Amino acid sequence: MTDTEAKAWFSCGIEASMNSLYGLAIRLTRNDADAEDLVADSVIKAWSAFATLEDRNRFRPWVFRILHNCYISDYRKKSIRPIEYGYDDLSVEENGDDITCYLIEQSDDFLKWWGNPEREFANKLLRADILSAIEMLPEVFRIAVLLVNVEGLSYDEAAEVLGVPPGTIRSRMKRGRTFLQKALWEHAIEAGIITGDHMKGSKP
């Protein structure tokens, strides 16, 4: 491949990934200007390292990894941190078995609420509700949810991005989703989406 061909290929790859890169950057930095700089810096670094990309079918996880590393090294310290959700009843230790027990032991009210009017509940949640709940997740879970659930990466690809074993992604996805449910449950109570018999003072 000539330099011109490589540049054309790289350009197409960036065009195809641009929205994803910006979406990830804005959720990591929470700041428009920093997100734009982060994407631009990542594109420069990606081009510098492009010759080292052995499998071009893995361009997306490769460029996501560069953006993530760039964020960790240059942007993380100055990113605006919201008050993250209270996780006092759930250890941040990555133990998937704990989560299974937690899911099994959820109260009957909670299960009825999730299990019965799920379509109605889903219709009442706004995009802002979901984004707000994602933003409150601790960073390790937020990134896993964004890569797998939003960007559609496999566990192997997400593991490649974050430099962790696939089993860690599996564990973070379980925990991240559970945190999201808890945040949405509490939001739904506060916003009056859940009323009457579904409340009964129970929490997940």
Next chain:
Amino acid sequence: MKDGKDKTEVKEIDCIEAINGLYAYLDGEMKDPQTLAQFEHHLEHCHTCYSRTQLETALGQLIRKSGEEGQTPVKLQGRLRKLIDEF
């Protein structure tokens, strides 16, 4: 059916096993056909796990959709194209 076996011979799993595999199923990571058959067989017979799977699917779609609506600002698009032109 291979060897005359049908779905009724799928091994039963309990709710704990099903919930343990729920997210792998939703994320397309349940790649072993036997495990997948066991999970889906359980869903056919357990209302609670079926219901939870429905909800998790709906929630997953909402999360995906919430991320898809973002568009790269035009200014950044221009900046990136200019950068690449100058490489």
